Amino acid sequence: RDCPGLLISAFIVLAEARLPIAPDEAASALAKADHLAARLSLEDYQGATEIWPIEPALGSYARAAARIAQAPERPPRVHVVVCHCRESLEWLTDGHFPMTPAGSIIVDLFVYDKCSRRPDNEAAMLERFDSVSIQAVEDGDVRRDECSAYLRHLIDNYHDPADFALFFQADASDHMQWGYLTLVMRAISRRALQAQFVHLNHPRLVASLSPCRQEVFKQVFDRDPNEMLGSYCCAQFLVSRERWLANPLERYERMFRMLFEASPAECHDIPGHSTHCLMYEVYWHVLFGEPDDLPERAENPALPLMLxxxxxENECYLP
Structure with missing residues (x-):
């Protein structure tokens, strides 16, 4: 209590962070900030606002609350898209994947099968999700990994997109933390997720730019990169309906065709793998409207505070 300005600011920030997922906790934090402020004289409060970011924090909270209040009342519709070969998909039905209270979200599951093997837990999927679609995707002799599955979904559902689509590898938990995904799903269920794109994974790729990466980028986006390309590894993310439709259908179709074409001369192929798909790993965020070098999530103003x-694991305090 020796530094009320700090405490007031902290409680307001906490209120904004909890607002999308725990509004009662947000209200409690805001009430504590009000209580502390009320104990100060006008002169002391004005002095605190000059030292601590109380007014900016209040403004940020008010904007977040206003955006949430404007959300549609209907349950959001979510597509869960999974690229599958022979891996276990038990995580979709054994309690790891965070489901929300019945009726709060419409969750449709799409499994794109690469290896002509249907999931062993298909019956459990039908019980857990509002609908389940299992579709075969033929890659031929070259591995096109998640790219052919993701693009197939973006193309086939372009004229009937969900409010949010989540894209996963079959080994989803190898790349992300379930707690982070739980925050995302809980915010969606409360119609309070104020984000257009969220990368769900945690390991960070080193920002880089090679002649191959630059050439494929130019073929996709009809421009050169503005900076080094940086993102998180392994292509698991959420995208909103608005960002999905912000690209013309032709761009998704072009990216899909490129998977089956020869690599540019600037590239050095890995036998049996699609070089285009390897390049796409650091393009997905750009495709959906984010900067070429995706900011680390802690420094990304496009994300709500809770995310x-x-x-x-990516930070180092060495000089």
């Missing part, structure tokens, strides 16, 4: 976690 701006620190990438501890």
């Amino acid at each position: 701006r976690t620190r990438d501890l």
Whole structure:
């Protein structure tokens, strides 16, 4: 209590962070900030606002609350898209994948099968999700990994997109933390997710730009990169309906065709793998409207506060 300005600011920030997922906790934090402010004289409060970001924090909270209040009342519709070969998909039905209270979200599951093997837990999927679609995707002799599955979904559902689509590898938990996904799903269920694109994974790729990466980028976006291309690894993310439709259908179709074409001369192929798909790994965020070098989530102002976690495993305090 020796530094009320700090405490007031902290409670307001906490209120904004909890607002999308726990509004009662947000209200409690805001009430504590009000209580502390009320104990100060007008002169002391004005002095605190000059030192601590109380007014900016209040403004940020008010904007977040206003955006949430404007959300549609209907349950959001969500597509869960999974690229599958022979891996276990038990995580979709064994309690790891965070489901929300019945009726709060319409969740449709799409499994794109690469290896002519249907999931062993298909019956459990039908019980857990509002609908289940299992579709075969033929890659031929070259591995096109998640790219052919993701693009197939973006193309086939372009004229009937969900409010949010989540894209996963079959080994989803190898790349992300379930707690982070739980925050995302809980915010969606409360119609309070104010984000257009969220990368769900945590390991960070080193920002880089090679002649191959630059050439494929230019073929996709009809421009050169503005900076080094940086993102998180392994292509698991959420995208909103608005960002999905912000690209013309032709761009998704072009990217799909490129998977089956020869690589540019600037590239050095890995036998049996699609070089285009390897390049796409650091393009998905650009495709959906984010900067070429995706900011680390802790520093990304496009994310709500609750999702701006620190990438501890990626940080180093050495000079």
